[in-house]
Amino acid sequence: MKSDINVTPLVDVVLVLLIIFMVVTPLLQRGKAVDLPRARLVSELRHGGDPILVSVTPDGRTWLDKREVPLLQLAEALSAEMAARPGTPIVLKGDRSLDYQRMREVLLQVSKTRVVGVSLAATQVKPGEGL
């Protein structure tokens, strides 16, 4: 005789949800952690999936995904990465406290790879909140 309710379907559903969130979360927060600038009008990356991340930390150092790459070798390293994963979008994550000069230098290196489009990462703010 069984006195408990059957919890097996509940456990199944919850485990599947858990796995989905565990897979999705690292895709959304990758690369070096930086304090991103804020913007109201942002869009999700539409295609290509897992992006190549170029991060610039507040001290001006540049990172390709999780690996530190000096600025002058960035174009070469990024080209190699793009050749290995063709069609992958490129996202530039710059810290909000950086001077624009540094970002321009990074953009120049990125443009040397003859990439067509680059996305700038920003944190979305809701219409009610201040920037």
Added chain:
Amino acid sequence: MPIALGGKGPVHGINVTPLIDVVLVLLIIFMVLTPLAEKQMFMRVPQYEPQAQPVPPEMVPPDQTVLVLKANGRVELNSRDESLAEAMAYLHAAYDGRLSRVLFFNAEDGVKYETAVKVLDLAHQAGVNTIGMMTDAPRQAP
């Protein structure tokens, strides 16, 4: 699976309640963290052309808009000095119904990246859909 415990009859199933507790807590943690993830803005970097001659300002075609953000918070829109609000009002009017909504953007060296993104965000709201980032420093005001 029945397990005999001292001959007092079988126990049906293992106790799954602690498992459900742990899994539910993990699920809630991930559900809270996921919306905090960052989102992206789209822009375009012009291709690098080492031998390209810089185009003098008077040669820029009339439908091209070049916005330079200055360190004092004002902007230079096609070489005209304007306030940010005036420039955005101009962009609103100029980009309404236009097919190619490209804005070329540059900022002076002292400008914070945060401020530059704020201006790009305003330009997006004004109807620009593609931003061309200029990779050479703007000529400093005399």
